[in-house]
Amino acid sequence: MADKIKSFFEKRKGGKFKGKGHKLTESVPQPKQKEEKPVVRQAPTDDAKQAGLAALARLEKKAPTSSFGNALSLKPSMRTSVASSYEKGDSPVKVEKVNTNPDILAVQGVYFKCPLISPEVLSKEEWKEQIRTFLYEQVELEKALTSCLMIHTLNKNRDEVSQCVETLCTYLTNIIHNPGEEKYKKIRMSNKVFQERVIKLEGSMQFLEAAGFEKHKLPFKDVEEDFLVFVNEVDDDHLEMMIDSLRSAESVPLELDRNVQVMIPEVASKGWTFLMNSTE
Numbered sequence: 001m002a003d004k005i006k007s008f009f010e011k012r013k014g015g016k017f018k019g020k021g022h023k024l025t026e027s028v029p030q031p032k033q034k035e036e037k038p039v040v041r042q043a044p045t046d047d048a049k050q051a052g053l054a055a056l057a058r059l060e061k062k063a064p065t066s067s068f069g070n071a072l073s074l075k076p077s078m079r080t081s082v083a084s085s086y087e088k089g090d091s092p093v094k095v096e097k098v099n100t101n102p103d104i105l106a107v108q109g110v111y112f113k114c115p116l117i118s119p120e121v122l123s124k125e126e127w128k129e130q131i132r133t134f135l136y137e138q139v140e141l142e143k144a145l146t147s148c149l150m151i152h153t154l155n156k157n158r159d160e161v162s163q164c165v166e167t168l169c170t171y172l173t174n175i176i177h178n179p180g181e182e183k184y185k186k187i188r189m190s191n192k193v194f195q196e197r198v199i200k201l202e203g204s205m206q207f208l209e210a211a212g213f214e215k216h217k218l219p220f221k222d223v224e225e226d227f228l229v230f231v232n233e234v235d236d237d238h239l240e241m242m243i244d245s246l247r248s249a250e251s252v253p254l255e256l257d258r259n260v261q262v263m264i265p266e267v268a269s270k271g272w273t274f275l276m277n278s279t280e
Contacts, residue, residue, distance in 0.1 A: 005116075005138060005145050009245060112254040121257045131252050135203075143210035144242050148249040150203025160197070164204055165246055167197045172211055172239045175230060185230035187213070188220065211242055 044052075111121045117134050132154060139146040155161050174184040187194055187208075198204045212232030217224045 005142050005149065009145055009249070111257040113257050114252065114254055116252055124254065127254055135252075139206050143206055144238075145245055145249075147203045147206035147210055148242075148246045149252055150206060151201060151246070152249045153251040154202040160201060163197045164201045167193065168204065168207055168246060169243045171208070172243050175234060176236050176239050179234040186218070187228040189215075189226040189228060207242070207246065211239060 109123065112124055112127055113119060113121055114127055114131065117130060120130075122130065135146055135150050135153065139150065151164060152161060155164075171184075171187065174181075178184050189195075189199065208228055212230050213228040214231050216227055216229045218227045218229070220227075
């Protein structure tokens with residue numbers, strides 16, 4: 001299953017921009033516009049005029065009328081009476097209630113598939129639980145990439161997710177740029193920014209653990225507090241990979257199931273009878 005997560009990220013990073021780009025300071029040449037030639041309309045000939053008048057005469061003779069007569073030709077008082085007949089339910093049009101028998105309906109709900117996990121077809125709520133269970137199972141096998149998916153998938157507020165992503169990337173970027181500075185390798189867990197932007201989001205702690213942080217008690221202002229301490233050797237490639245993966249990750253995607261069905265003869269005949277009755 002960890003291979004599925006790796007291949008998922010590889011596919012997302014595989015796309016390349018095609019085409020010629022331009023610098024922001026570069027003037028982009030505008031496409032040439034075609035010169036529009038004035039349209040010269042010719043007056044209709046006498047034969048064309050006669051043909052047009054004959055066609056209008058035929059249309060007037062064959063003008064269709066509805067079951068109520070031509071509504072446009074009615075006097076205002078007659079139009080009002082026709083409208084009131086609709087409101088009272090006196091319309092001669094036959095209206096039948098739609099049969100909602102679930103045995104003959106083609107679609108009985110909205111269902112989804114998740115190619116990353118399994119070919120099962122489930123409702124959206126069922127998939128939410130399945131995805132959560134799957135990610136927590138995989139995080140021990142592939143903590144770095146799975147934690148990125150957890151942050152983007154298991155947290156609903158997109159603004160909070162964006163803030164968390166930027167804060168986590170800042171922690172790792174500071175370590176890459178200042179490998180000898182100890183202050184960038186410690187995160188006080190009671191810190192206001194950490195509490196508001198990081199720890200309350202699912203997957204954030206797993207991400208920091210995958211980067212190389214461990215929880216330790218350290219002295220702070222005459223007391224001991226919980227800190228996350230970076231204990232690994234600084235590996236720029238690993239940390240940059242985690243930053244790139246976190247920024248490029250998205251929530252685990254669901255695909256709408258088209259619900260293609262092969263109906264047995266008995267059910268198919270019921271469905272055909274239902275359609276015929278509803279169109280009569």
